[in-house]
Amino acid sequence: MSEVKSKEFQSASKAALNDKGLQRLLGRVVHGFADLRDAAVEEVTEPVWEQLRERARSIKQQTLANLDYYLELVDKSVTRNGGHVHFAKDADEANKIVLEIAKRHDVKRVVKSKSMVSEEMGINQVLEANGIEPVETDLGEYIIQLAKETPFHIIAPALHKSREQVSDLFHDWLKSQPTNEIEELCRIARDELRDKFATADMGITGANFIVAETGTVMLVTNEGNGRMTTSAPRVLVTLAGMEKVVPALEDLATFIRLLPRSATGQRISAYTTFLGGPRSATDEDGPEEYHLVLVDNGRMNVLKDPEMREVLQCIRCGACLNTCPVYQKVGGHAYGWVYSGPIGAILTPLLVGMDEGKELPFASSLCGACKDVCPVKIDIPRLLLRLRGRATEGGNGVKGSAPWIQKLMVRRWFSSVKTRQAMNRSAKLGRLLQRPVARGGRIKRIPLPMVSGWTQQRDFPALAPKSFSEVWRDSLDKP
């Protein structure tokens, strides 16, 4: 599995905030995506959008409730189409399956279209270690592959790279002339990738949706690279999380309206590709052999977890990232694993484990903007709150692990609000203690561990000389 650095959220988020170039890009691009999405929803009209979301949620819920059945159906359908279906328990098993297929066909070069589950697996490193060259063909993925980085955003992996940085990368790796023209940068990448498509032995794709009744995989792309990947190489492998299944083709009509609009504000993506088996006798192109690898990697545990199951409805549109005030400031890498933003703060502790991911559910102001834009209506703030409960107190197989000093302070706080008498006593003591630091009703510096950060850029209000309850008793009770 790919490396997890989510424990470093605190320091990584500070570094991101101090990176002026990154801050400039974030301010522009992320808000841009959110605005485009809002405009697209407005065009559809709010009531229609709401119906679509409701339908999408209900399709996903029903599928998840009977996932065993639908996975079996996928197996049958893809087999009927002449393909092979594999079930992988975790990232390692999925990597092994892909590697075996590659070795059997003596594969030297793999072209990949975008796949988030392949990021979970860390497949590129595995292929490289076995002498196989993986080439990302989504432009953003290609850029971060050259930069040896991980995706910064679910749908825009190289969002954090300026055109100057991309030009430098291309110059270093492809020996191209430096340029600030985006068209020129695209041309350089296209030329480079064209040759890779023509010479690749194997293609790897992700899957936006898998239709159980027909075994059809739907891919949503904008650059045509998905189509090249699925038609040129002789062997094709689709990697997909097990939750990607929908029952019937007609269900795609709902999701295809929701996904591009939520992601980029497009009415429909430039390419919508349907695949699901090897080429038939009458096809002019397409793979000779087709494999679908369905990856669990923690998902089945989430399925068995009624408090968290709805996160499996996620269609990876990235809308929650774009609208999130935290993501807008710290970007994707701070989250330390494949998925970032609000959805990443849920998926990481669930798929990787609370030990690694426990910082993330707290990295939210719980503003709820994510919930409002989610096309499948995942109640993200509520799930974050549930994970906070587990991280602090434990539960569902997780050991609670709040720092002892925090626990101590919380216990102290709790006993000071347990009764009105206790609250009055604590307030009295507080007013005494704040004397040296309170001026004109404000505290400019709180000299206490864990909370002193508050006053670095903000004043904290001093406790009032008289609480409201005292004012009430003294003068308001008898109007």
Next chain:
Amino acid sequence: MHQTRRGRQSIKASLFITCTIDQFYPQVGEAVVKVLRRLGVDVNFPEAQTCCGQPFFNGGYRQEAKDLARRFLDVFDGNDYVIVPSGSCGSMVRSFYSELFADDADALARAEDLASRTYEFSEFIVNVLEVTDVGASFAGKVTYHDACHLLRELHVEDQPRSLIQAVKGVELVEMEASQACCGFGGLFSVKFPHISTAILDSKLQSIEASGADVVVANDSGCLMQMGGAMSRRNMKAKPMHLAELLAQEGGRA
């Protein structure tokens, strides 16, 4: 008072003042009482109240939150309306008590009953009393910040704006992205002060660009966050709770 509807005098309401207003901003509580009494509401303050449990709930301390929530159910037992001048504390009671008591049918039923009679301050005035002009006057430019929980959990958006617009002498100017979070988030502002204040920076820029003398919000958390930085930076605009604005009778910013 004009706009008074028949039967108003008989409306009884208990104040859920919130621990923040109780301890830090008692003047907001006084303003709430003043406005409600001006509108003929029979206001009661159950003195035993302390904290609704939200800070503990948000920190993952569910046991402590549950204890406080149970206590809260006792304090606000009865049939009165419960009025709360804070969107966040209001949404704790209305949206999240049911989450907290998911496995306790008795408490859940009581929590649902309480939720059905709990109203945020502006929501109560506009939706229950059906009043928008509360007879206040104030000369100045006012902008309104949508507190997240008020907007997205309680779906209160128009009520505060119509109340502000009806204040004599007030010019309501919308800031850009009024619905963007101010970065407070309670525990979040303590645990991640650098992110919290980075989010706040954008909010303060919007407030400044609006040219407003006063930024109004219905949540003491947001006001603590925005106000704390506004005083540190000596900004022209001042923070004010909606109740304070509605209690004004001819003041200036």
